Every structure is written in structure tokens, then in C-alpha cells.
Amino acid sequence: MKLVVQVKMLPTPEQASALEATLRACNRAATHASAVASAKDMKDRNGLQKEVYADLKATFGLSAQPAVRVVKKVVDAYKALKANLRAGNLGPPASRRHRRAVGSPIVFRPEAAQPFDDRCLSWQYDARTVSIWTVDGRVKGLRFACSPDQLKTLVEHRKGESDVVRRGGKWFLIATCDLPEPEVYEPADWIGVDRGIVNLATTSDGTNYQGRRLSRYRRWQARKRAELQAKRTRSATRRLARRAKKERHHAAHVNHKISKEIVSVAQRTGRGIAVEELGGIRERVRLRRDQRGTLSSWPFHQLGQHLAYKARRAGVPFVEVDARHTSQRCPRCGHTERANRPDRDHFRCRRCGLAGPADVVAGVNVRDRARSAWVFVTAPAPSP
Known part of the structure; x- marks a missing residue:
């Protein structure tokens, strides 16, 4: 079974600056590739990669493997959009939300998560550090923090990509782990x-x-939400999201x-x-x-x-x-x-x-x- 493990990265100011520049460059490149995919109706990975690969390297400063990851990220985003449209999650075709989704290319936020494979990011479990590619060069010795159980799961079962995420000013790595499923026993009852x-x-x-405490907490949050919505300011909107x-x-x-x-x-x-x-x-x-x-x-x-x-x-x-x-x-x-x-x-x-x-x-x-x-x-x- 698939399980994700999230660990917190502890970069120095210089490492954090390199990570931020990398995340922004990758997402600018992804938005560009998305515009090309939408304009030319080219949603397959091989075709899109042939079309934008050289441009991603020359214009956005990506090396070979990060450019490939960016293309895959764009293709996966359009696959997810297609699945949501088919499932009706974006409303009927005549709805405003549906028309907006299909009428313009997907745009990636400047700090959206970016996947890295083992060629771009390697783990040093004993030292609890990672080595990661950035637009400013390879960053080595970037420390991360996790619990002993998380570390054991990473060592034994981590496979595939790891996503770099910035959330609330903090940096995280989200790794996919493939755990063997235990055999289901015959229940006594x-x-x-x-x-x-x-x-x-x-x-x-x-x-x-x-659920009394949770309901009381939700009612309190609803009152605070109403107070902030009445202000109609940008800072109130940010606090609402938090x-x-x-x-x-x-x-x-x-x-x-x-x-x-x-x-x-x-x-x-x-x-x-x-x-x-x-x-x-x-x-x-x-x-x-x-x-x-x-x-x-x-x-x-x-x-x-x-x-x-x-x-x-x-x-x-x-x-x-x-x-x-x-x-x-x-x-x-x-x-x-x-x-x-x-x-x-x-x-x-x-x-x-x-x-x-x-x-x-x-x-x-x-x-x-x-x-x-x-x-x-x-x-x-x-x-x-």
C-alpha cells in the first residue's frame, strides 16, 4: 500500500534562498509548458517534452532531469483535470466553474510543490540530510527532522519521487513509501x-x-470567520485562509x-x-x-x-x-x-x-x- 511520509527540512538561510529560487523557476517553467500544451492540444508526455524541453533548459535554467519532472507535472495536472471533469467535480458543462477550467491553461502557483526523483534528490538517512539539485547548484548537507518511526519507514520502504513543499514559511519533503500489505485475517466477529x-x-x-468539543470549536471558528469576512480586507482574507x-x-x-x-x-x-x-x-x-x-x-x-x-x-x-x-x-x-x-x-x-x-x-x-x-x-x- 502507498503511504506518504512528511519530514521537515531545516535549511540555512542560503539553502532556503536556493530552494525558493528553484521552486519559483520550476513553477514558471510548468506554467509555460502548460500554456504550450493547451495552445497545441498536446497533453501526452512524449510530445510535450519534445516541444518544450529545450526551451525549459535555455529560458528557465533547468537541467535535464528537472525539466523532465516539470513536463510530467504538467501532464499529470491535465490528467487530474480530465478526471475531475469526467466525475462532475467541477459542475455541469454550462457552469461557470467548468467553463473556467476548460477555457484557460492550468497555471501553477509560484511556490507550488515540485517533485524530485532520485537523480535530483538523494537521502542520507544516517546523517538525516538530503542532497538536492537547485538552480544555484547542488545543495548538500540539507538537514531534515522526523520521528524514529518515520525514519524507519523511509529507510525500508521509500520509493519513487519526493515532493518539495513550502508551507507557512517552512520547508517540507513529502516522500512516497510502498509498504507491503499484511494478510487480512479471518475475523472472529x-x-x-x-x-x-x-x-x-x-x-x-x-x-x-x-463530537461536542469539535462542534463547539467549529462554532467558535464560524463566529471568527464571520467577523473577518465583514472586514473585507486583504489581511482578513489571509487570516481566513490560515x-x-x-x-x-x-x-x-x-x-x-x-x-x-x-x-x-x-x-x-x-x-x-x-x-x-x-x-x-x-x-x-x-x-x-x-x-x-x-x-x-x-x-x-x-x-x-x-x-x-x-x-x-x-x-x-x-x-x-x-x-x-x-x-x-x-x-x-x-x-x-x-x-x-x-x-x-x-x-x-x-x-x-x-x-x-x-x-x-x-x-x-x-x-x-x-x-x-x-x-x-x-x-x-x-x-x-
Whole structure:
């Protein structure tokens, strides 16, 4: 499985100046190559490289291998754009966003990330330094900092390109690592996970991860966002971007903690993890106006992604099951009715009288569906 490891670079002022000049030169070259690719409708790597290779070296001061990386970066950007257009992520063809995307060439920010392969960048793990090509010559002995676990992963599994990124005035290297996937064991049972807004996750064991603190933090951020938006100044816009990034990082941190704990419990007890399939939930549900912002900022999809990749890395079975009526179905008698859930927190079956916390009941239903789904998935195919 693919995993990225991010380490922080610690350049001297001279090294930082060379890195900044390199990043800006590469992105100017990428913008030029993108304009040529758009004007001549030339999106294949070999054709574009023949067209712009000499120009990138002569005009922008790139050596051979960085020029090749720039061309690949441009081609990959157009592939990503094509995939987004095909998936409808940029709206219908008549929308303004769609027309802007296809009506002009891709432009790269001056400090956008730049990929380097092993010919342009080499790692010295013992010394915790890297040697990297720049427009001012080869920079050697550039120190980086990382945890012992990250260093071990880099030494054993790093493959392919490493991206140089400048973010918030700091320099980072993002390396791709190819880890072997452990064999998925046969689960003794399942942990059903119900995801929500008030309770971010509730397991069939009764463990509840409340979202009260995260919701309070988001409301506070929303108030600060409204105050800054009212100012309508450039500095306010910059602060808004920083606050949005900080809010995303906080939500991701919470989801990492929750998913790590659930996966560790499943691994320790020999069970699998089951979650509801919630794809397209924003299109399926109808909400009041005051609820729309809450649902749009609800990080349920990210929590599912974290659970999935952490489970794969640990060899824990992971399945997604049908989400319909998991909070309205009685796990004992199977009776399904909206009245079984009189309010958000409580469940009481109208037929057999089973009662309990609504989110725990939903987690139990997810667990029960996973049992059936896993039997179906692992059943041998009928002989012809």
C-alpha cells in the first residue's frame, strides 16, 4: 500500500534562498509548458517534452532531469483535470466553474510543490540530510527532522519521487513509501461503527466518541470567520485562509485519534471493522437551512478513510454495509419503523420493547449486516 511520509527540512538561510529560487523557476517553467500544451492540444508526455524541453533548459535554467519532472507535472495536472471533469467535480458543462477550467491553461502557483526523483534528490538517512539539485547548484548537507518511526519507514520502504513543499514559511519533503500489505485475517466477529454529528463515532461495544468539543470549536471558528469576512480586507482574507487550514488540521487530528483507537481494539480482539456506506448522503437528505452548514463541515468521510487505510495497514478486515434504516431497525426482532426512534438519543422498539442508546443500536445493526456481508464475500463461487 502507498503511504506518504512528511519530514521537515531545516535549511540555512542560503539553502532556503536556493530552494525558493528553484521552486519559483520550476513553477514558471510548468506554467509555460502548460500554456504550450493547451495552445497545441498536446497533453501526452512524449510530445510535450519534445516541444518544450529545450526551451525549459535555455529560458528557465533547468537541467535535464528537472525539466523532465516539470513536463510530467504538467501532464499529470491535465490528467487530474480530465478526471475531475469526467466525475462532475467541477459542475455541469454550462457552469461557470467548468467553463473556467476548460477555457484557460492550468497555471501553477509560484511556490507550488515540485517533485524530485532520485537523480535530483538523494537521502542520507544516517546523517538525516538530503542532497538536492537547485538552480544555484547542488545543495548538500540539507538537514531534515522526523520521528524514529518515520525514519524507519523511509529507510525500508521509500520509493519513487519526493515532493518539495513550502508551507507557512517552512520547508517540507513529502516522500512516497510502498509498504507491503499484511494478510487480512479471518475475523472472529465485527465492530460496527455508527458515524454521526453529535457523536462522531459510536461502536457496537458501546464506546462513544462525542463530537461536542469539535462542534463547539467549529462554532467558535464560524463566529471568527464571520467577523473577518465583514472586514473585507486583504489581511482578513489571509487570516481566513490560515484559520480554515487550522480547522481542517484539528478535525483530521480528532479523526486520526478515533480511528487509531478503533483499529487497535479490533486488532487486539481479532475482529473486523464495519461502517455504513454514506456516499452521496448530502444529495439524499433534506435539511433545514440552519443544518446545512453543519452537515457540509461534518468530517464523516475522512473518518471512514482513516479507518479504511489504518485497517489495511494492520491487516484488519474492513467492510462497508448498507446504511438504510440502521437507526430505525430493531436488532432483536427486526421491526423497522421511524417511531422506534422517538428522539435523537433514544431507541425503543414498538414491537418487542428493546430500548437503548440510538447510536449503539445503529452500531449493532451495522455489525449484524457485516456478518452477513462477509459470509457473502468470502463464500466460494459456485462451480460451473
